[in-house]
Amino acid sequence: MKKNGFEDKRLLEAVDHIDKKYISEALGYYDNIEKSVPKRRVGYILSLAACLALLVAAVPLITYLIPRIGVIFGGTAGAGSSDMLSENEENVGEITYSSRDEDMSDRDLIEHVGEVPKEFVDIINKNLFADIQISGGKVIKYADPPYNIEVYDLSGKLLHRIDVQIDEPEFWYYEHKVHSLSDGTYLFFVPYQVTYSSQGENIINDRVVRFDKNGKVIFDIDLDVKASGFEFFAETDDAYILADGSYQRRYCHFIKIDKSGKITKKIEMGGDEYDRLYDVEYVNGTLYALMRNQRLTHKPYETVTVRFDSDLNVIGYSDEEDFPEIKRDAYTFGYMNVSEFFESRFPDKVFEEAEGTIALRHLATAVIEYDDFILLVSEHDTKHYYPLLLMSTPFSFTETVYTAYSFDGNILWRTAVDSTDYEYLARLEAEKEKYDKFAEEYRKKQSTAE
Amino acid sequence: MKDEKIIELFFARDEEAIKETEKKYGALCHHIAENFLCMHEDREECVNDVMLELWNSIPPARPDDLRSYLAEIVRCRSIDRTRANNAWKRGGNVQIVGDELLSAIPDGTELSESYESTRAGAIINELLASLGKEERAVFVMRYWMSESIREIARRTGSSEGKIKMMLMRTRKKLAVMLGKEGFTL
Structure with a gap:
């Protein structure tokens, strides 16, 4: 491509790497800029604080209860909140954990829902578990190099303290991740790094290290990709599926490795827009990947759930018949610029409200198939509002909707929880056991009622 | 107000943090946004978004230099908005x-x-x-x-x-x- 002006975004990205100290130095020439602010702008600016106050007041530390089944979900509105997000008042110990997201918002996100004793709640409240990860029913906390990884069970009991002996770069762009495996070993993800020297550029690709509880390295492989640490992970009977696609990255990467560390399949999806992977789930031989683009428009983000078989072949999309462009784009170059956000797998039936009034638009986030029904988690905008007259960006009240469908697309049951923090719910790790519990408790309720 | 104090307000989840940030750096934010965005409305919305992002990012972030931190976010969001609007204006x-x-x-x-x-x-x-x-x-x-x-x-x-x-x-x-x-x- 010939140089063609600043439309080539790569050059803009080069300027992005200007050292912060030089930026700070240049900004010193703007010390007196305050005086030039028009009064009207000050009015806008001050009103933002009021807007934030409203927003924060409307979304405090929230505990959401789904009354009919007694399962609790929670989320925080702001950043830096406690690691414990919510607690079931009727059943002390039913808590959710969180860890910080690595994107710009740094919001807390739900990572796990489970029962733990009160003692562990106290430990968490003392903030001993900042930056924890929950994986495979274990609480994992790791420190910076030399990587003393501590593994606890959900009662707070220390299971292992592991010193992982690996060569580690001095600087990395993304966080490390640790995933607990079903056989008691661990996968440790090391994101890529780039260094420069007089000899030129040195790139160390993303790596994954498998080690046992004693820290013995089982394999240490170069993934031959520059990703952001492979936050998402699924384990099949004979392989591990690694998935990556973080904030402001154009491509989502999916890599399948066998349990000896051999890469057996590698694909990437993405395109001109920044695409982000929100979650992966492996259920009954199907890998579900929830993706959203990151266009900064005032429209809702565009979301698609891609289904893969266990060999990472794409087998379907959220609604490929009604939105064939999803299929075409994703198959060819993974271009996820979906023109409309999809409503459901069964758009002709599922979002007709039971009352038969109007069809509501939902943004599906997770689709879980059971033997007797399909559970779909979705978001529904209940109301748009403008916090202040001078603000032109609308905010939304939303509810998170859990709906069960028969395989021919009819609603079996639906429950909703008022929620302004849909995004956190979207990140719930869709462990099958959790959804099983959700479904089973509903079945019991129904049986009792009958 | 000194930057350190403003950051403490953010950590205390006190909305005064936003007021003080706007008071001290609002003009700079608008100025940077103005360099990238043609439309007045875009600039206003961009700066509003940036303040919300700042509120959400501090804590846990504790920037050493609040002004540079803010300027980087404004620039980044302005560019994102420009890209989203396909607004690399010829001659701009x-x-x-x-x-x-x-x-x-x-x-x-x-x-x-x-x-x-x-x-x-x-x-x-x-x-x-x-x-x-x-x-x-x-x-x-x-x-x-x-x-x-x-x-x-x-x-x-x-x-x-x-x-x-x-x-x-x-x-x-x-x-x-x-x-x-x-x-x-």
């Missing part, structure tokens, strides 16, 4: 600045697929380290903030001619450094 300031910087690349050079922005960024930083304080600031104002020549001249107390000359010399140095590195854009 951003394109003029970009074309100017590209002139540091020798004629006939092809933009290769193996281009690495981080590598080019490292070379630019090396260049900046070799410059005097004023030259360095002028380069950053022009190419990082997409500032106009007139405004740079006003801020540095120099003539527009001097700024243009300074930038031209800096670009030539950059071209030499890129060439030495065998850099093919």
